[in-house]
Amino acid sequence: MTKKKIVGLFAGFMLLLGLAACGDEEKSDGGAAEDGVRTVTVGGLYDITGGTGDVGTPYAEGEQAFFKHLEATGGFEGIEIKQIGEDYAYAIPEAQKIYQALRDKNKASAILGWGTGDTEALRQQVANDKLPYVSASYSENLKDLKESPYNFLVAASYSDQGRAILKWIKDNHEGGEPTVALLYNDTAFGRSPIEDIKDYAAEIGIDVVDEQVIDVQATEAQSQLLNMEKKNPDYAIIQQTWGATATILRDAKTLNIDTQFIGLNWASGEGVIDIVGEDIADGYMAILSHAFPYEDFPGIADIKEYLDKEGKTLDDIDQKFIQGWSASKIVAAGIEAASKLTDGEITGEQIRAGLESLSDYDMGGLGANVSFSADNHAGTEQTRLGVVKNGRWEQLTDYFSYKE
Template structure:
């Protein structure tokens, strides 16, 4: 068991008030010590921070939010055990989840139990309301991200048909957008010339990149987290590859830069959520919270913002539940969110009884002089 001591040590075990008033309980599934912990840790910190900030402002209708979160180390069986605990013992009204494999494994149980679930997974499968009526996506799905990247490639490539490789890991997360990306590429006239599998914890990707080099792709789309992405970029630099690498959202962010070093220069990333250094209206709340804790905005990453936004979206749905804090009531509240303005922290979000997709829009950023610089507005396909 990897959770209690780790979570307490990291300060993200719970985010509840000492108030004696009624509380609304939310469960949290975190990857702190598992293979996606590089991005999972700041994301979990952002969720906890938003709930703490909300409680400091009085909560919701005088009720405090109790966020009961534990590290499950990216283990599906552990996630399933925690889910049962949250449902039966803690009696949570909603859950903030994490990984694709566990979110997809839980979605039928979530539907039966009627527990709204906002995950850090943006799997296309979660958009199917017949299978996932209580799942909500807080950002563009991985497939929509890949489609937008392919459309950008199609619109901006010079000289013939663009050739694209796909690099991903052998998990439900890694493979999530691959079939949809291939289908969309064929539809718009982009050629997928190669696919390579690189483990999430890989420290070497030379053999895969040498195989990819034989197909001479103009672009390579990466669906990884920071660690594997850095490995790919560093080995590509050593091999002198001229391929333009473009990462989906979990490959993108400040945490990539210190481990990739100079190899990150020119890398393009999908931006689903704002960087802390962007001057945006939604950043004011985060800055206020951090200053109250003696912390600075520049010490946080985009993934912190991403977790903050996920918790904020859940809370906005709870506010619209008209006092019905059951799973059914919160689902109905979330479905009332129409063009929710996040102050630029993410694309505006819309849910309805017909769609829980939220948005299909992303931005793109390029690493220039060791910093991600956003160069598009929110775009779709």
């Protein structure tokens, strides 16, 4: 077991202890305290112990760390932000239960969510309750403001990521018309971009020759890969998290399959390399939606400052931590903007308006800059591609849109 894995397991255990403590906090009054400081509670839905806990744990740590750092560095004048969350173990009924508690007991004014299934299941409640919801799901469905008026996407949608990959393939493939297979799990998350990817492939002249469904927690995928191999695709696009992605790469190596595998954002990150080793991971490509700790971007400085105070270093975190930190950063920017719209209680409606006021919001390189408006809650179509070389992810492209 690698050092990073051991650190990750310990961090997950400590995070669960922290979540248990959070559940006992007194509910927020949601308004102005006696000293004139206005309190805003941000709720959190985490997957620590469920099917996507491999990436969900560091993401939740990053979300929480941002608010801890914000408080330690003075926060926003006249505003106290409380962040309270709980592990729902990737179970939609549990997510609904926790959401209702965050709304009713804790008086949350905004929510940091997680999965596609629960985010889509909750979007009507979120709209009725007028609570801005920033999820770790980048489902294309959440772009529909009629269905999702309080949901905000803070990175390129899964569909836009898939389109970007296809655009890159079309522009860079040599030797005839490229062929593509799709590997995904049978969840709302796994299925989310598949039809859009197929539609865009047909639009630009790429043939999708095969689809294989592989469980999100799969430890074996040889049968699916052997079926895929019969179609001999040049490329295979993966919509999974670390565990199943590692299974695919390992078994493809065992079977001597020479297809170029390219993952969407949850199929990228250090965890894939940690599981399969750098020899198997070498040459694997994926969407890099957010920065890695070792990249030289201005936004890393705040994270380093936080880690220094915690007695940690950048080696103790990964890209998914930065992804969670980035989501919290955007929610906090919306709260700060909302605070300027009123002298009284900062409500969910005002936070929505605050988020909608963000234009080309500077992420300091942690992710693509985002812009929202009353007519558009999809913050960006920009994403980038990377490749594993010598045990480390390297940027292959700058941020770009498939429309460019």
